[in-house]
Amino acid sequence: MIQIVFAFVLWAAGWALNARLANGPGADTRAARLAVPLIFGATLLGMWELLVRGLEVPTVILPPPSQIAGTFAENTGLLWRDFVQTILKGAVSGYVIGCGAAFLTALLVDRYDYLRLGLLPLGNFMAALPIVGTAPILVMWFGFGWQSKAAVVVLMVFFPMLVNTVAGLQDTTTMQRDLMRTYASSWGQTLMKLRLPAALPFIFNGLKITSTLALIGAIVAEFFGSPTLGLGFRISTSIGQLDLGMVWSAIVVAALSGTAFYGLIALIERRVTFWHPSQRG
Amino acid sequence: MTRLIRPVLAMVLALMALWYVAVLPMNVKETLTQAERAGAVIAPPSAVERRDMSNWALVLNNTHALGESWNLDRPRLPAPHQVLTELYASTIGEEVTGRRGIVKTGTLSNRSLIYHGLITLNATFVGFLIGTGLGVVLAVGIVHSRVMDMSVMPWAIVSQTIPIVALAPMIIVVLYSIGIQGLLPKAVISAYLSFFPVVVGMVKGLRAPDSMQLDLMRTYSAEPMTVLTKLRLPSSVPYLFASLKIAIAASLVGAIVGELPVQQGGLGARMLAGSYYGQTAQIWAALLMAAGLAAVLVWLIGVIERRTLRRMGMMA
Numbered sequence: 042m043i044q045i046v047f048a049f050v051l052w053a054a055g056w057a058l059n060a061r062l063a064n065g066p067g068a069d070t071r072a073a074r075l076a077v078p079l080i081f082g083a084t085l086l087g088m089w090e091l092l093v094r095g096l097e098v099p100t101v102i103l104p105p106p107s108q109i110a111g112t113f114a115e116n117t118g119l120l121w122r123d124f125v126q127t128i129l130k131g132a133v134s135g136y137v138i139g140c141g142a143a144f145l146t147a148l149l150v151d152r153y154d155y156l157r158l159g160l161l162p163l164g165n166f167m168a169a170l171p172i173v174g175t176a177p178i179l180v181m182w183f184g185f186g187w188q189s190k191a192a193v194v195v196l197m198v199f200f201p202m203l204v205n206t207v208a209g210l211q212d213t214t215t216m217q218r219d220l221m222r223t224y225a226s227s228w229g230q231t232l233m234k235l236r237l238p239a240a241l242p243f244i245f246n247g248l249k250i251t252s253t254l255a256l257i258g259a260i261v262a263e264f265f266g267s268p269t270l271g272l273g274f275r276i277s278t279s280i281g282q283l284d285l286g287m288v289w290s291a292i293v294v295a296a297l298s299g300t301a302f303y304g305l306i307a308l309i310e311r312r313v314t315f316w317h318p319s320q321r322g
Numbered sequence: 323m324t325r326l327i328r329p330v331l332a333m334v335l336a337l338m339a340l341w342y343v344a345v346l347p348m349n350v351k352e353t354l355t356q357a358e359r360a361g362a363v364i365a366p367p368s369a370v371e372r373r374d375m376s377n378w379a380l381v382l383n384n385t386h387a388l389g390e391s392w393n394l395d396r397p398r399l400p401a402p403h404q405v406l407t408e409l410y411a412s413t414i415g416e417e418v419t420g421r422r423g424i425v426k427t428g429t430l431s432n433r434s435l436i437y438h439g440l441i442t443l444n445a446t447f448v449g450f451l452i453g454t455g456l457g458v459v460l461a462v463g464i465v466h467s468r469v470m471d472m473s474v475m476p477w478a479i480v481s482q483t484i485p486i487v488a489l490a491p492m493i494i495v496v497l498y499s500i501g502i503q504g505l506l507p508k509a510v511i512s513a514y515l516s517f518f519p520v521v522v523g524m525v526k527g528l529r530a531p532d533s534m535q536l537d538l539m540r541t542y543s544a545e546p547m548t549v550l551t552k553l554r555l556p557s558s559v560p561y562l563f564a565s566l567k568i569a570i571a572a573s574l575v576g577a578i579v580g581e582l583p584v585q586q587g588g589l590g591a592r593m594l595a596g597s598y599y600g601q602t603a604q605i606w607a608a609l610l611m612a613a614g615l616a617a618v619l620v621w622l623i624g625v626i627e628r629r630t631l632r633r634m635g636m637m638a
Contacts, residue, residue, distance in 0.1 A: 158326060171571075171609075175609065261489045272488065272490070285496075
């Protein structure tokens with residue numbers, strides 16, 4: 042009982058602190074912008090711990106964060122091998138192949154108007170489809186190894202990336218293109234000096250959207266068949282054993298790698314497109 | 323419009339042709355085995371030798387024996403017409419002539435894709451409504467409270483980078499263990515996936531009015547509630563519809579993934595069953611059904627969007 046009360050006291054204290062920080066004079070400083078969400082997150086974790094203990098929720102339904110952290114610390118070796126299998130082998134290789142293929146296709150599509158008129162509506166349509174559904178077929182074709190996961194990821198990232206890159210390559214004004222023409226620049230020169238730089242913000246937008254899709258594809262594909270390691274395999278088998286601490290640890294790994302993946306691309310974007318208004322803030 | 327249809331049609335036909343060609347190497351081993359049993363002479367005569375050869379080499383060596391490629395019982399890659407036949411057989415065919423079809427029994431057959439599609443559609447709609455409702459409420463909170471904006475918004479963005487679908491089997495098992503099963507667990511996953519696009523879009527939309535318009539409301543000494551209902555909500559409608567299109571596609575994906583762990587009907591269950599029993603045509607038909615559903619749902623929202631915006635006088 043005391044733990045439940047304490048949970049709500051913690052919530053009120055965290056919220057009051059955040060309210061002070063957010064409405065105080067230093068609300069726009071970097072420190073406050075970082076502190077407020079961190080305090081909020083810590084409050085939620087603390088409430089989770091206290092409520093699970095206070096209400097005596099069985100650990101097979103929801104384990105407290107401390108238990109998850111314990112399981113995580115005990116199994117770092119196992120989780121690392123899962124990470125290598127699913128993220129490094131499955132997701133990243135598929136992501137690189139898929140985005141690369143989409144980029145090359147986008148150059149072709151952009152070059153020939155007929156292809157653009159024909160393929161772009163199809164690409165838009167495919168980007169909205171539940172492509173995860175192809176996972177069972179691809180697992181059947183490419184076997185249980187990481188190759189089938191990479192194949193699912195290739196299909197999932199291809200169309201969003203294609204649509205974004207083509208939109209980016211179209212994003213130059215007639216004036217700019219005319220200027221390149223008065224310089225008598227070739228298609229390649231116009232591409233390298235004008236259209237690719239102009240397309241970079243769109244390309245990075247596509248890369249960021251598809252980074253999450255890549256992880257989803259790799260994990261879901263493992264539900265349809267995998268060797269005895271991998272995050273998706275860990276999640277589905279640990280649920281069978283009601284080892285919820287392990288399930289949550291695998292989810293933590295997936296979440297951390299997703300955030301790191303996204304953060305890495307955002308970092309590269311900031312370095313490469315430093316000139317864009319959205320980066321100059 | 324006709325200017326657009328011709329290139330699209332040409333591309334679709336080209337892809338179909340590519341599909342028919344791709345069927346050859348994908349199915350070549352099974353085709354050759356069958357042709358051999360039927361008495362044809364195959365270039366490397368033993369199946370063991372053929373196993374180690376590349377598929378294209380086999381196709382080129384045995385061009386005379388490939389006739390059955392597009393009509394196999396359990397192909398690795400079914401030809402488009404096989405998928406369409408399966409789709410017809412498991413929708414209209416099953417309902418009209420099947421033993422358990424709607425014509426004979428008055429209820430939808432549990433073998434037909436219409437029945438499974440409706441199950442998925444139900445979960446999609448329930449999840450979509452929950453997710454959209456929560457998303458709009460949270461967006462209103464974020465726009466009105468600086469504390470909420472600063473503490474919740476970063477987490478909403480971070481959560482976008484997390485492969486949320488990984489949670490699906492756990493949500494289903496946990497909800498099952500406390501006695502909730504059937505439609506709701508799937509809807510929870512759908513809601514989870516459709517929630518964030520709506521939050522992000524609505525926050526953008528609710529902040530769309532410029533300072534001139536907000537100042538005008540202030541000169542009227544309007545209450546925050548009035549500003550919300552008369553200015554912010556109307557101007558957020560275009561943003562809302564843009565997010566709804568993403569959200570409904572996402573909640574369909576959520577519903578399908580949610581059906582994988584529990585085999586209680588739905589398109590996801592059909593796909594998994596097809597993959598267990600090697601019924602490739604069944605998987606493709608379910609996939610085609612899901613694609614059709616997604617297209618219809620997004621189109622439906624587009625129609626509602628155009629009507630609403632026209633009535634509100636916001637159509638460009």
